[in-house]
Amino acid sequence: MNTRRKPELRIVGTAPQTSGTNQRRRQSEILDAAAKVFAQRGYYGASTQDIADILGIKQASLYYYFPSKEIALERVCMKGVEGFFEAATEVAAQKTTASQKIRGLVQAHLAPLLDRADFVRTFLNERHYLPPASRKKVGRLSRAYEKVIEKVLSEGVKSGEFRKDADPRLMTLAMLGMCKSVAQWLGKDDVYQVPEVAEEYAHILLGGISKRSD
Amino acid sequence: MNTRRKPELRIVGTAPQTSGTNQRRRQSEILDAAAKVFAQRGYYGASTQDIADILGIKQASLYYYFPSKEIALERVCMKGVEGFFEAATEVAAQKTTASQKIRGLVQAHLAPLLDRADFVRTFLNERHYLPPASRKKVGRLSRAYEKVIEKVLSEGVKSGEFRKDADPRLMTLAMLGMCKSVAQWLGKDDVYQVPEVAEEYAHILLGGISKRSD
DNA sequence: ACCGGATTCTATAGATCAATAGATAGATCG
DNA sequence: CGATCTATCTATTGATCTATAGAATCCGGT
Incomplete structure (x- = not known):
């Protein structure tokens, strides 16, 4: 064209x-x-x-x-995911405990809601409607992001920092579920701010997957 | 009509x-x-x-x-929520620990995915598009359901079974976020079955909100 | 075989929507 | 001034979608 x-x-x-x-x-x-x-x-x-x-x-x-219109959706979705993978990779590369990394990952996941909420929401809820080519492109980024999280969890399990009987994939899905849902309610009836949500969610998550309470 | x-x-x-x-x-x-x-x-x-x-x-x-079409959406959404409130109320009324109730609530939340997944998914993702009257009706049921969960958590906090420094509302949102997200991926790439997901999620959640590991 | 209600069909109205074609106003610059 | 480029507008096409009106068909009971 x-x-x-x-x-x-x-x-x-x-x-x-x-x-x-x-x-x-x-x-x-x-x-x-x-x-x-x-x-x-x-x-x-x-x-x-x-x-x-x-x-x-x-x-x-x-x-x-x-x-x-479809191209516009693709651009919006891309702007909604991009950054997640990079931010997570950076957190995962830090020399620190797996618990600390999880805290960083939760924070990094919620941060974009401060300045790009509509893009993130569109990515989360509307990406299914992308034409196949775009959906695959977006899906690759998204899956790579999940893998970064999953790896941090696996390593935490291997190192003994997290419960041995827990499935890293299921933990990843649980963590992502918690975090993604924030985009749906943030700024609606409830009055929570991003930093406090991040802290509390990390706390809930870690208490559940760490061997001892922190 | x-x-x-x-x-x-x-x-x-x-x-x-x-x-x-x-x-x-x-x-x-x-x-x-x-x-x-x-x-x-x-x-x-x-x-x-x-x-x-x-x-x-x-x-x-x-x-x-x-x-x-709108009425059809309303009926589908209603069939997607109805049962949640009753099931949760029943669990909350049991004479048992708050932890045990949380386990029951997670199970009860995931159970409908076995035989009514499409109704639940439609309720979760499409209820925003209902005309105002229907949306309010559905919203009332949905909020009542959340309150049942929140009360179980509050009581668990009050009784000392759960962390005192945790916000029951935020815990509710975290729990619901985890559970709702299951509807999005169940039956896709991952091969988990409902009962194991329920058990693992309750485990993750409780480890985080209980004072001592169970 | 026939009647009458229940169910589905044909045909179409009326609205909305994405996208194209071509005109036009405004700025920029030689 | 005149030429060109940029950004927006007007006008319209063609497709699609919900919903209605009324005809046709099916089927159980008599």
Whole structure:
């Protein structure tokens, strides 16, 4: 669709950059709006009109920036997962106890809810509706992330820091379940802030998987 | 819509019951189909045509049994929540330790996934799309259920069985988050069965909230 | 064989939605 | 000024979806 081959003929010093930069800024604004309506009404429940309304432009104008609604969903979902894997990998690489790593992982998981809640929510709830290619791409990242957590738990079991009779995969699923659900209720009736939730959840989790209470 | 006042004029021995019974059976089959597609593709992603296809009938024929797609969603969601509150209340009323009650609550929460997974999933993921009246009705039941759990936890804290420094509401949210997430992955890649998941999750949870390991 | 209700079908209205085509206003720059 | 590029707009197409209206079919009881 976008027949923009590399702009080979760019003339020297002058800066036709203004556009490229503005374009990127506008795309980002549109993604913000898309994330908001996708998170609120779901992918199929949200119309491109809803997105345009937030920005105060006409529905058709969106297509100057995005080739399709599906692509917009993919971009929103990617922005919702990306960072999770890197942050987790960094925590897992620290030279410290497995318990401490778990605390770090819980914190790292909840942190994005502070500034990207709509993206995270869209990733969590709407990624099923991605076309197969995008879903696989997103799924790979997501699974890699889970594996990082699972490894920390396995090592904690192997080292004797965590219960030997526990299944690392099930522990991972339990931990992720707890953490993911925060995205659903944070900012609704309950008034908890991210840091206290992270601390309490890590505490609950560790009490359960550590051999001795900390 | 349903102007069925009590059938006062039913003639004696003959059985015009056949219809009423068959109608109910058919409605139930349609609800099953609706639950399946709602769970799979989401409320807005699923068309009434999809529901009809499962049953091998024409799309318009559905409207002989249901006045609208929204009502069908309400019925599916209700069938997805109902039972949770009663089962939990029953467990909470038992004369036993708070820990034992938590084990029972986790089991009771996961049990419906065995025979009503699509209804539970639809309730969990699609209830936001209900019209306000239905949403409130479903929400009341759902909140009452949470309160039962919260009370068991509070009492466990008060009695000294659970950590004094823990917030019962946050514990409730953590427990529900863990349990709800099972609906998302059960029967996918992982091969766990409901009873083992219930036992392990209760174990993780209790280790975290009990004062001493059990 | 026929009647009457129960159930399903055909046909279609009416609305909404994603996406395309082409026009236009505004800025930038030679 | 005039040319070009950017961003948005108007107008519309074609597909899809829920829901309604009314005809056709099935089936048990007589």
